[in-house]
Amino acid sequence: MPDFAVNLSMLFTELPLKQRFKAAAKAGFKKIEIQFPYELSIEEIRHELDEHQLELILINAPAGDWATGERGIACHPDRINEQQQGVAKAIRYATALNCQKINLLAGITPQNSEKAQVKSTFIRNLYSTAVACDAENIQLVSEAINTQDIPGFFLNTSDQAWQLFAEVGHANLKLQFDIYHMQIMQGNLIQTLQENIDRIGHIQFADVPGRHEPGTGEINFTNVFNAIDATSYAGSVSLEYIPLGSTLTGLSWLNQS
Structure with a gap:
C-alpha cells in the first residue's frame, strides 16, 4: 500500500480545523495536507x-475568493499582482512549516477574455x-480538474497539463494527479x-461517482494502489474525498486494506 496522507480540508470536517490535527493523528496518520x-x-x-x-506535505496557494466560487486566479490576466502576493504567502507558510509542496490552481477561465492571453498568463x-x-x-x-x-x-x-508544462519549461513543475478528476475526464x-x-x-484520490471513499464507486483501488507501488513514485498518496x-x-476501507 502507498504512504497515505490525509487532507484536513475534506476529512474530519466534523471538527474545527485546529482540532483535526489531533483527530488525524489519533486515526493513525503521520502526514497531512491542507488546501488553504x-x-x-x-x-x-x-x-x-x-x-x-505530524508532517505537513502540501498546501494550496491562495485561490481568490473561494466562498463566491472562485477556484484559483493563476489564469486571470487582470489579477497577476494578487496572484504573486498569494504565492509569496504560500511560500512563507511552506518554508516556516517545512512543507515540501505547493499546489497552484489555474482557476476558471474568466469571461470575455482572450484565450491566448489567459493561457500566456497561466x-x-x-x-x-x-x-x-x-x-x-x-x-x-498544478492539477487538472x-x-x-x-x-x-x-x-x-493530464495531457493538456503536460503540454502546457512543456511550454512553461521549468523542471520544478509537475502534475498533481487527482485520481477522482482524471477518472471522470x-x-x-x-x-x-x-x-x-x-x-x-503528488497523487490524491476519491472514488467515482460522488467523490467519496474507496468502495463507494467504480474504481478498483486495490489495483490502482498496487500499480502506484510498482512505480518509482516516492511521495504520499492523499485521501481527498468527502x-x-x-x-x-x-476509514474502514483503510483498515481492511
Missing part, C-alpha cells in the same frame, strides 16, 4: 504539527512560481500513472 491553511497562523499550525507529530504565473518555489526547495504542482464539478476550469486533463488510470510517473509530483458518513466510519 491560512485561517490559522503559522504558529498555530506549527504547534499542532509538533504536538501530534504560463507566466507557473514559471515565476516554479522559480520562486525552487529557490526554497519546494516542489510546485474535471469539467463536471467545476465547469470552465482552465486545466482539465479520461479514465485509463493505471497506464497513465505508470507511463508518466516521473511527471507526477466521507459518505462520518470520517472515522469512512
